[in-house]
Amino acid sequence: MTARPSRRTLIGSLGATAGSLLVAGCDKITASPRGQSILGVGEKLTYAAQRIVSDRRALAPEYSASDMSPIFRANGNSNPATAEYDAHVASNFADWRLAVDGMVARPLLLSLEEIRRAPHRTQITRHDCVEGWSAIGRWTGIPLGLLLRHAGLSGNARYIVFHCADFSGGRPYYESIDLIDAFHPQTILAWGMNGQTLGVAHGAPLRLRVERQLGYKQAKYVMRVQAVPRLTDIHGGKGGYWEDAVGYQWYAGI
């Protein structure tokens, strides 16, 4: 027996070494703040490119009733389970109010009844989770643009923030979108799902639908809609719970 490695073993082990170096290097880059900012370039390119190739009012595909998922998976928090929220559920959201404030001329405080009486839009759309699964459901709600116009959105506002009733790991859930998506015709605050009143598992009484983005942008249990000039002052500063907590991209069109 000779101790000299054969050419094939040598090449094989060289490959394995290169592979583990690649993985270790990538792990190191992922863990460093500098690496994160370089990796973040991809998100900026995607955001810009999608805004360029897509008409601002281009609609997400809408499906027919026969295309709907037989069971729509409830994901994330399925019940905020705070004392305040439980009281709202018990009273069927009779005393619940949606606040619309921030950079608006006329801050609003609306009951669920008032919201349901307003003009609404119904759409059968696909919900795409960042994890890779998708489900098709029917959503009914008030167009967000209508609400913002009614409140008199300031010309200096740049983002719309959605504050929610649920918490994850002690932190409140929130999300935000730009004004292009805020005024998109399919962007609604939904109070109905699959022909029924929106249930607790899917975000009762009100859930955001922003159909050209992924599932974590579809904030459930929306309590307050706030117009802001920038996102850096809000919670972790990255524009959403998941963005702050684990670094999901703020622009989730891909």
Add this chain to the structure above:
Amino acid sequence: MNALSVFIMLMSGLMIFNAHPHLYWGQFGANPDHSWLDITPGRVRIGPLHIPTPGILGVTPPHGRFVAFPPWATIPSHYDLAGSRKWHFLFAWLLVVPGVCFWMWGFAFRHFRADLAPRVRELGPRHLWHDIKAHARLRFPTGEAALRYNILQKMAYCSVIFVLLPGIILTGLTMSPGMDAAWPWLLDVFGGRASARSIHFICAMGIAFFILVHLVMVVLAGPFNEIRSMVTGRYRLPKGDGE
């Protein structure tokens, strides 16, 4: 650089897959729906086929959560969907832009037509069978014939350049809700987002298989001469038996 990017794409893609190790056909697909592929602890199911894969696929690394593809095959190595998506989408830009340029260059300067398009004679069953036999016995072309791409090589390269790469890019775009609004025809081409995700995965496996075979062939055919020729275009003609 390109090879590195391809490995980063494949390995970050496997981590993204780990977030939901199930594949479906159709417009939608989630846990309550009928999947055609699942990776569960120590087991892969493809349709009716159950394949035990203990320690290889469907593993729980120490101090980690369950993953379909093991840490040595993924970027990042620990479960991190946010991180893997950032790697995947940045390198998608780095690969797709030069890739599309190569495509246009290949057509404009007739590299594809001159060197890759199979000749009618080569597609005859006799010729094909002869080449397959020669490859299976690891007898490679010698002399002048080694300078041209042989028919099996041409078919492999064509399927990568004209099927797998365009397929993987377009199915990648189909999974984007933003792109589905911009280009709704993507969904019609691939039969829905869940189908596009399945086809994306199959194309990735096809590319991984091509790389594996390609590397084995280069090693068997003499790595030094082959790699020099890929980079510089200079190629020393291998001598045939009895020459």
